[in-house]
Amino acid sequence: MPPFFESLRQLGPWLADRGEPPFRAAQIRRWLLERQADDWGSMTDLPSQLRDALADAFPLWTTRTIRRATADDGTEKLLLGLADSRSIESVLIRGSKESKEKTDSSAVPKATCTFCISTQVGCGMGCRFCASGLDGLERNLTTGEIVEQILKLQQLLGGNERLAHLVLMGIGEPLANLDAILPALKWIRNILSARRITLSTVGLPTAMDRLARECPDYRLAISLHAPNDRLRNELVPVNAKVGGLPKILAAADRYFAASGRRLTFEYVLLGGVNDLPEHAKQLARLLAGRTAFVNVIPYNPVAGLPFQQPTAKSQKTFRRILEESNIQVRFRLRKGDQIHAACGQLRQDARHA
Secondary structure (H helix, E strand, O other), rough: OOOOOHHHHHHHHHHOOOOOHHHHHHHHHHHHHOOOOOHHHHOOOOHHHHHHHEEEEEEEEOOOOEEEEOOOOOOEEEEEEEEOOOOEEEEEEEEEOOOOOOOOOOOOOOOOEEEEOEEEEEEEOOOOHHHHHOOOEEOOOOOOHHHHHHHHHHHHOOOOOEEEEEOOOOOHHHHHOOOHHHHHHHHHOOOOOHHHEEEEEOEEEEEEEEHHOOOOEEEEEEEEOOOOOHHHHHOHHHHHHOOOHHHHHHHHHHHHHHHHOOOOEEEEEEOOOOOOHHHHHHHHHOOOOOEEEEEEOOOOOOOOOOOOOOHHHHHHHHHHHHHHHHHHHEEEOOOOHHHOEEEEEEEOOOOOO
16 A cells, blocks of 8 residues: 555545544544654554554655754754655744634643745756755655655644644745645645645746636745846746746736735845845836735855845845835745755755765
8 A cells, every 4th residue: 555645535435445434534634633643553542453454554654854953043954855765855933923822711822833845856947046956856746745744843843832834935846746735735724724825936827827726725925036037037947938927927816816815926135136226116016006915035045056145235225115115025034044944045955865
């Protein structure tokens, strides 16, 4: 039999064939998603014979933790080895605020955390400033490998912490792997609502339209990084292949119409490259009239790449121009750069496997 997380759709029929009641599937989900069970034997409210049968039929894990790194700001990064000896990275980002959500008047608020997971081994988009694509694309991750990242990160949470957001912003282009991603996210929605899940894309119009048709429940973040096609073709080479900014923005508008969720546009600010006042003005004109939010990410250095961080002055000017143009904007706080876990620094690092 295949590993369990490659067989999610088979669990219900498999249990039914054995005469098990329907609530068994929910029990198994709770053990894996909420109680961080690491093996079938620990699921003590399942009959022992069923646990033995599950262990024989479904190997639970295909990934293994090769390395766990922790930054001073609490960010943690896992280097996970895959069954074919390749590797990926996943990140736990701890929030500084506590949730005010309570299940009852005596509940203690829990600190909120974000999981950032990978969707491919390597990346084929070729963004010039990003470490994830330096070695190109090797393959898509499977549904199981996507789910397992989330469960591995769950196991790092303390008793006063909870998963609040899931972002598919790690290694790879999520919309290039929708066949594996959509069933994985459907399963994860047992513990996390769709509005707390964000898919990040460089802008693949055909895939954006498919997502709008099949599952417009998630938040969508479009990585622009440039306000015009000339510059974007240089920084994000796939831009020209997909028809440029007009087609990407048209697909983004269609997704907004289908989902009703505000779009996020991400913009990595590269010193002296795309951070000039003229770029901010062009970006404001590009997004004018849209229900949108701009997430500006000051460049996180990557060894061997020629880009520089923007100056404090250029960041301040860039923000001022956008705000004066009535564009909602936030500058992302850098977290995890000490362990190369910040945006743009993740890389499939087989050299350390």
